[in-house]
Amino acid sequence: MTNPWWQSAVVYQIYPRSFQDSNGDGIGDLPGITQRLNYVKRLGADVIWLNPIYRSPGVDNGYDISDYYDINPEFGTMADFDQLLATAHEKGLKIMMDIVVNHSSNQNKWFKESAKSRDNAYSDYYIWRDPVDGHAPNNWGGFFGGSVWEYVESRQQYYLHSFAVEQPDLNWENPKLRQSVYDMMNFWVNKGVDGFRLDVINLISKPASFADGQPNDGEPYADIGPIIANGPRLNEYLQEMNKQVFAGHDLITVGETPNATVSDAQRLAGLNEHELNMVFEFEHMGLDGNPNPQLGKWNDQPVKLVDLKQSMTKWQNGLHGTAWNSLYWNNHDQPRIVSRFGDERPAYRQRSAKMLATLLHFLQGTPYVYEGEELGMTNAHFTKLSDYQDLESINAYHHFVDEEGVLSADTMLRYLANCSRDNARTPMQWNGALNAGFSNAKPWLPVNPNHNHINAEAAQVTPNSTFSYYQHLIKLRHQLPVITTGKYQLLLADDTSVYAYTRQTDDQTLLVICNFTPETQTRHFEQLPADARLLISNYDDDHGDTLRAYEAKVYYY
Missing domain, CATH: 2.60.40.1180 (Golgi alpha-mannosidase II)
Known part of the structure; x- marks a missing residue:
């Protein structure tokens, strides 16, 4: 039996805002990506994963979608996307879209209509609850802090938002909502896209009971993540999605699954389960979190290698022969791996970057390379809050420093410099010129000052560069079946x-x-x-x- 093509493929992740600006507005765009496709092809990757490019107010950098059928004007037009897709296919590259169907933007037509009344066509597209004794329905706390409930006067009800208040959760209990999601996904499949990365997909099935949860000591709210992850109808919904969207197409599908266990993944990405091809699990990304649970991920201490080995081994052995894993060190939500698990000092940066790449690329699963990882790009080392754009980072600073007073400003800034999501979002370092060749205007996020010696132009002509090492790793994965099986x-x-x-x-x-x-x-x-x-x-x-x-x-x- 031939293994599916995606098991021996390598995916290159592009964060569109930060990859290449073609029109001089300081923001990366689709024509910019098209201009750089030869670079991805030269690296040897098979698939490009695009972070969300849909119309969005940008509250959470595109993960708040206001129109699933349109392109964010910052990134270009639908014609620009069609050109990108066609050019990628001409070069033998596949395009994987990033889709967000746990929640939408509150500017989405579906939500605007839903908020008007309790008896319109979209009234049950979102999760609404009546007040309890004049207050929010329960004590759940969101991923970005605060209550997950927001009151809307026109309905005299609260809606659920697991993330920002501008990101209301969709109601997957409603079959009409589910059909609207599948119709939208089929719109992109019919355009010719090659797959989907499904954002926080294991949060779509909410528990039957909306009872209070147990907060951490000293916290007013219960963490919603474990409460709603891997809900009772999740597998049913994904099997329905598979039947209505994926079946009959040779797509690559990966689900982002926070709080998922090995047994969860065996179902979600089971080789015979007809749900998803693979999952992103987060266990190895949480090993360097703060020992104080109140502080969550905010920390600056290194991971313990024995803990890393235990985690990686559990997933390697647990999914072998039953399901499929995704392999990653970096993405748009994680700090740069060479700064995190490696050693960014000049004498060791490239050595440790190659070491980490070696460890990952010989594991079983599909590897994901995040833009700039193949260059050994480092954390940005911002020194003041005004440098940051990331909503999660800004909210955490205000919560722990200004509101709770549990951390000093200096300590929190040190934690942000270590693990803020903006460390991954600084512009791609193409060359040593002004703005790293990303844009001829001021970039939306500051460029890392080390671009004068860490950049793609230099890496492609320097013997034994980190880039050339990644090329070698990718070739080996394509050539040696033992790496796959x-x-x-x-x-x-x-x-x-x-x-x-x-x-x-x-x-x-x-x-x-x-x-x-x-x-x-x-x-x-x-x-x-x-x-x-x-x-x-x-x-x-x-x-x-x-x-x-x-x-x-x-x-x-």
Whole structure:
């Protein structure tokens, strides 16, 4: 049986606002992406994932969609999208759209109509509840802080918004709403798009009871995430979506699934479940969160390698043969991986970037490369709140510093510099010129000052660059079936400095060894046969049992 094409593919994620500005307004756009398609093709990726490009007020950078059938004018026109899609296909590149159907914008026609009364065609497209004793229906708290309930006088009811107040949750209990979603998705399928990334898709099925939750100590609200994730009708809805949209098309589909467990993923991305191809899980992205649960992800301490190994291994073994995983270090919501799990100091930046890439790309699953990751781009290191655009970061600062007073301004700014989403959203670094070649106008978000030496132009002509290393990794994934199908086995489980594992089929074995430290390590691997060959390494030679600073090497036998 032939494996599905997406199992050996590599996806390149583009954040349109930050990729390439073609019209001089400081904001990336669709014609800019079209201009840069040769770069993605040169890297070797198979699929481009576009963050949302639909019409939107931009409260949450496009994840608040006001018109699912139109393009955000900041990014261009539908004709520009059609040109991008056609040009990508001519070059053998596929396009995966980012769709948000847990919630919409409050500027969406559906919500504007729904808010007018309790008895119109759209009245049940959203989740409305009556006040309880003159107050919000329960104590649920949103992902961006505060209550998830907002009162609307015209209906004398509250609506649910898991995220910003401008992002009302859609009511998936309503079959008419579901059909409207499927019709909209089929509009894009009929245009020729090659798949979907489904934003927070495992939040669409809300629990039967809207009872109060249990807040963390000192917090007024209960965290909505665990309350609504993986709800009772989720699999039913996704099977219906598969039947109505995906079936009969050779699409790539990935669901963003916060709070999902391995068993959840076995259903959502089960090889025989007829739901999604794969999921984005978040466990490894939460390992460096603050030990104080009140502070959530806001922290500046490094991840413990043993914890990382345990998490990655759980997902590798748990999904092998039953479901499919997505592999990622970076995306538009995560800080730059070389600053987070690697070492951005000049002497180690490229070595550690290549080491982290090696570890990820030899795992089982479909790898995702986020724009600039292949260059070893780093965090932005903003120093003042006014540098930030990210709603989550700004809200967190005001909450913890101004309202609660649990953190000093200096501490919170240090945490933002470490893990704000804007670290990933600074403009793509094309060259060392003004604004990094991204725009000839002031960019919407400041460019990282290190673009004069970390940029795509230099990387493509520099031997042994991080870019060329990613090219090599992607070629190997396309060439070696063991990377797609091999069984994973962790080695040195308790080692605090070295991550090593094997991938094995009946006739092929890979041994992957990664030193996570700047210190020299010595590790002996008895199972390495004499005829094993070094397949790839971030050093030019092999010192055997000695592992130099951030050394990564893969043996094939």
